[in-house]
Amino acid sequence: MADRELTYVEALNEGLREEMRRDDSVIVFGEEVAASGGVYKVTKDLLKEFGPKRVLDTPISEIAIVGAAIGAALNGLRPVAELMFFDFAGIAFDQIVTHASKMRFMSGGQVKLPLVVRTQYSLGRAYGSQHTQFLAASFMQAPGLKIVAPSTPKDAKGLIKSSIRDDDPVLFIESGALYVNRTYYGYKGPVPEEEYLIPIGKAEVKRSGDDISIVAVSRVVSEAMAAAEQLSAYGIKAEVVDLRTIMPMDYQTVLESVKRTNRLIVAEDSVKTCGVSAEVASHVCEYGFDYLEAPIIRLNSPPMPAPQSAELERRYMVTSDKIVEAARRLVV
Amino acid sequence: MIRLLSPQGVLEGEPDPTLTESKLVKIMKDMVAARVFDDWMLRIHPMGRVSRYAPAEGQEASMVGSAHALSEVDWVFPTYREFPVLIARGVPLVELQNRMFANSRDVLKGHEITLYGDRWRRIVVGAGGVSLMAPIAVGMAMASKSAGEKSVFIVYMGDGATSKGDFHEAINFAGVFKTPVIFFCQNNQWAISVPVSLQTRAETLAVKAEAYGIPGVRVDGNDVLAVYTVVRKYVEAARAGGGPAFIEAYTYRIGAHTTADDPRRYRSEEEVRRWRELDPISRMRKYLTAKGLWSVEEEERFIEEFREELRKATEIAESTPPLKPAAILEDVYGETPWYIADELEELERYSAETL
Numbered sequence: 261m262a263d264r265e266l267t268y269v270e271a272l273n274e275g276l277r278e279e280m281r282r283d284d285s286v287i288v289f290g291e292e293v294a295a296s297g298g299v300y301k302v303t304k305d306l307l308k309e310f311g312p313k314r315v316l317d318t319p320i321s322e323i324a325i326v327g328a329a330i331g332a333a334l335n336g337l338r339p340v341a342e343l344m345f346f347d348f349a350g351i352a353f354d355q356i357v358t359h360a361s362k363m364r365f366m367s368g369g370q371v372k373l374p375l376v377v378r379t380q381y382s383l384g385r386a387y388g389s390q391h392t393q394f395l396a397a398s399f400m401q402a403p404g405l406k407i408v409a410p411s412t413p414k415d416a417k418g419l420i421k422s423s424i425r426d427d428d429p430v431l432f433i434e435s436g437a438l439y440v441n442r443t444y445y446g447y448k449g450p451v452p453e454e455e456y457l458i459p460i461g462k463a464e465v466k467r468s469g470d471d472i473s474i475v476a477v478s479r480v481v482s483e484a485m486a487a488a489e490q491l492s493a494y495g496i497k498a499e500v501v502d503l504r505t506i507m508p509m510d511y512q513t514v515l516e517s518v519k520r521t522n523r524l525i526v527a528e529d530s531v532k533t534c535g536v537s538a539e540v541a542s543h544v545c546e547y548g549f550d551y552l553e554a555p556i557i558r559l560n561s562p563p564m565p566a567p568q569s570a571e572l573e574r575r576y577m578v579t580s581d582k583i584v585e586a587a588r589r590l591v592v
Numbered sequence: 593m594i595r596l597l598s599p600q601g602v603l604e605g606e607p608d609p610t611l612t613e614s615k616l617v618k619i620m621k622d623m624v625a626a627r628v629f630d631d632w633m634l635r636i637h638p639m640g641r642v643s644r645y646a647p648a649e650g651q652e653a654s655m656v657g658s659a660h661a662l663s664e665v666d667w668v669f670p671t672y673r674e675f676p677v678l679i680a681r682g683v684p685l686v687e688l689q690n691r692m693f694a695n696s697r698d699v700l701k702g703h704e705i706t707l708y709g710d711r712w713r714r715i716v717v718g719a720g721g722v723s724l725m726a727p728i729a730v731g732m733a734m735a736s737k738s739a740g741e742k743s744v745f746i747v748y749m750g751d752g753a754t755s756k757g758d759f760h761e762a763i764n765f766a767g768v769f770k771t772p773v774i775f776f777c778q779n780n781q782w783a784i785s786v787p788v789s790l791q792t793r794a795e796t797l798a799v800k801a802e803a804y805g806i807p808g809v810r811v812d813g814n815d816v817l818a819v820y821t822v823v824r825k826y827v828e829a830a831r832a833g834g835g836p837a838f839i840e841a842y843t844y845r846i847g848a849h850t851t852a853d854d855p856r857r858y859r860s861e862e863e864v865r866r867w868r869e870l871d872p873i874s875r876m877r878k879y880l881t882a883k884g885l886w887s888v889e890e891e892e893r894f895i896e897e898f899r900e901e902l903r904k905a906t907e908i909a910e911s912t913p914p915l916k917p918a919a920i921l922e923d924v925y926g927e928t929p930w931y932i933a934d935e936l937e938e939l940e941r942y943s944a945e946t947l
Binding site: 287316321326327333334336355364365367368369370406426461508 | 698699700701703704709710711716717724726727728729730731732733734735736738739757758761762764765768769922923924925926929931932
């Protein structure tokens with residue numbers, strides 16, 4: 261069967277819908293997800309198809325939303341809870357980090373927690389410092405949690421389906437920029453007609469090249485793909501590795517790429533201090549030091565809050581131009 | 593405040609009709625057992641093999657009374673102090689002691705300081721912090737209700753927990769979705785060293801329920817007949833679809849917060865003495881003795897038997913081998929990622945070299 265072109269939002273919606281059709285135990289709840297179909301339409305028309313027992317609008321209560329998802333998962337359901345902005349995960353940090361990620365362990369393996377917390381971060385949409393944060397790194401200190409961050413419609417659909425079927429808690433981070441920015445590689449793309457899953461814990465080489473590895477995740481994969489295209493004009497063949505899953509991280513695919521290219525840029529939307537890129541870079545230093553012919557370059561947001569002005573935000577965040585500049589410095 | 597039994601053991605109201613004579617005796621035995629258990633744990637704690645213990649003395653009526661008001665299909669969310677609830681729920685002493693010693697037969701594999709959890713007994717692994725389980729209980733209840741089950745979920749919490757955001761979000765959620773959850777709050781007057789007057793300006797904790805549109809009642813937490821009667825009323829109402837309730841059991845923690853606390857630093861001997869006069873066990877003893885269902889001799893004999901059972905259980909737990917180091921890395925994920933497996937290899941090499 262042929263692929264169709266779907267947007268990132270449409271692909272997520274289709275993934276949720278398919279899993280809800282497949283398994284009655286999948287329920288969706290959160291703020292604005294039912295009657296309005298989601299502020300960004302990811303849960304559009306789910307209420308119409310599956311009814312108010314399976315698609316619920318909740319009070320504005322992030323702690324209770326995640327807590328209730330934990331409880332529902334403990335009691336046989338597969339809840340998909342939505343936090344409207346990743347920034348609001350701070351309110352539910354305790355439920356995610358102290359409870360969801362530890363209950364299997366604390367119980368001595370008596371329980372499993374098949375729950376998904378969906379959220380999105382809006383860096384790239386000029387929303388200012390309280391509505392743009394990519395906080396994945398803050399949650400990497402919670403073993404037991406899986407963290408997934410798809411960069412394309414195909415991955416978004418395949419990964420939301422895998423996350424729903426997974427028996428561990430998954431923090432599923434979407435990119436608000438990929439919802440709306442038509443210029444991005446990840447905004448719209450081919451999605452197979454037939455059913456498929458994308459495995460959690462597997463990175464993907466999105467573009468092959470021998471000169472330099474660009475490891476990216478989520479929105480920045482689009483910047484990296486654009487950068488790789490520009491670099492080819494300079495005769496530099498860049499390989500783009502999309503992490504797709506942040507925890508458990510696919511270190512092997514990163515190491516294999518660096519082994520071939522001997523040069524590494526890690527680019528993603530955390531602020532630089534202790535960002536996701538720090539984990540990637542330190543792992544390569546520890547286990548792949550001999551492959552490197554040049555220092556690793558980490559491209560992140562600077563360690564400061566995001567500005568709101570679109571003009572300033574563009575300078576603040578990782579863009580294809582910054583990746584191109586860094587790659588040209590590395591490959592001389 | 594609802595009270596059915598005066599501190600002198602005189603009946604002042606109508607207890608729930610399911611409180612049969614045999615049930616009254618069982619409740620009395622569980623309260624006495626809980627106090628013996630407390631005393632035992634506080635004696636063995638200084639020997640250094642039990643990391644922490646939170647005594648329940650003074651709160652036995654609240655805990656045992658509420659536990660007996662539940663049915664087998666109901667789910668319990670205890671905090672770290674609810675040993676009497678576990679005893680009333682029929683958890684074998686050997687299992688409790690395996691947990692306390694965190695040995696190789698510990699149901700939680702030595703992974704958690706919290707007292708106990710066993711999903712097959714419908715006791716959820718408690719949290720180390722106050723009221724943290726309330727939102728989770730609401731979610732379980734939502735799932736149960738939507739599956740058409742008739743289970744009720746009781747969350748144990750203290751007075752301090754009513755100051756927390758997770759409690760307020762949970763009780764509001766429970767109200768909105770009309771879930772079968774009982775928020776059972778033991779107001780034992782002290783959150784470690786902070787008195788309840790510093791938790792709230794409200795006159796009672798029960799009044800907080802009103803703003804969420806659900807029933808809130810204060811019951812004499814040292815009166816086991818009142819606790820049982822009130823809890824059963826709201827548990828059965830919730831089972832019938834009436835939604836959640838908040839019950840404030842007004843009681844007192846006679847002992848320390850935990851073995852890591854010394855209450856003499858923050859409260860008066862006089863205050864403790866006044867509450868000792870309201871002791872829940874002696875109140876019930878007077879009542880049952882007058883009814884001819886209990887006697888001092890019978891109590892002594894029961895204490896002797898229970899202590900012997902506890903001694904044996906402790907011996908078994910103490911002589912059970914410790915956990916293997918590998919248990920540290922078990923149950924992090926459903927499937928162990930390779931980098932955790934690598935850590936295990938490292939750990940075993942380290943253990944072999946050094947232990």
